[in-house]
Amino acid sequence: MPAVFDLFGDEVPEGWGKRGRPPHLVDDKKRCKVRLLLAMGRKEAEIAAALGITEPTLRKHYFRELACRQTARFQLEGTVLLRLYEEVEAGNVAAIKELGKKLDKAAIADSDFARRVAEQSQPKKPVKLGKKEQALQDARTPDTATPLGRLMAMRTTDSDKLN
Missing domain, CATH: 1.10.10 (Arc Repressor Mutant, subunit A)
Known part of the structure; x- marks a missing residue:
């Protein structure tokens, strides 16, 4: 049938x-x-x-x-690269250019330069303090814009000289 x-x-x-x-x-x-x-x-x-x-x-x-969900993408990419390489061996100019692009992309991704650029492009945020910690830090650092603050700042620098 x-x-x-x-x-x-x-x-x-x-x-x-x-x-x-x-x-x-x-x-x-x-x-x-x-x-x-x-x-x-x-x-x-x-x-x-x-x-x-x-x-x-x-x-x-x-x-x-x-x-094999995790490896499916790598297997597919490997198959594509193998077919591309076979075309390069056959003398296909477009395949040669495409393989060159893929190799350049892989080299850039693996290089230390790419890692450093990625680290520099992401600005590091300062550690955010809680409101109690921020209040303690503000209490320990005097405000030099006021006369009392200047006096307290002088007092802390004088006590550092004594030790």
Whole structure:
């Protein structure tokens, strides 16, 4: 019996239209779609919606792909770089330029210069004191704009000279 496909190009399982829910059919195309969506940072609910299945069905049939969620992006990037390198070896000038850009971006990201620039671009905020600590600090530092404050400031500098 020849395979029957629906409007989306997916194979219609046997027993379609009969009693019970039809089983979810897993193929390489769907596994690849799950890996790509994981690499893009999608959540399980979004991936299940893209496949037209429920989250438990996604976890049941694609548990291997979901287990490597952290590495999916690196695996995809590695595959892209491999294909790019194959094109460079074939002499594709556009691929040579693109690989050069990717290598430059990776070198900049790994360099100490990028780290220093990132640290300098984020101004360090002074430690915020609580209101009681701020009141104690204000009490210990005299206000030199007033005569009493100048007198207290002179007194603290004189006591430092005695010690």
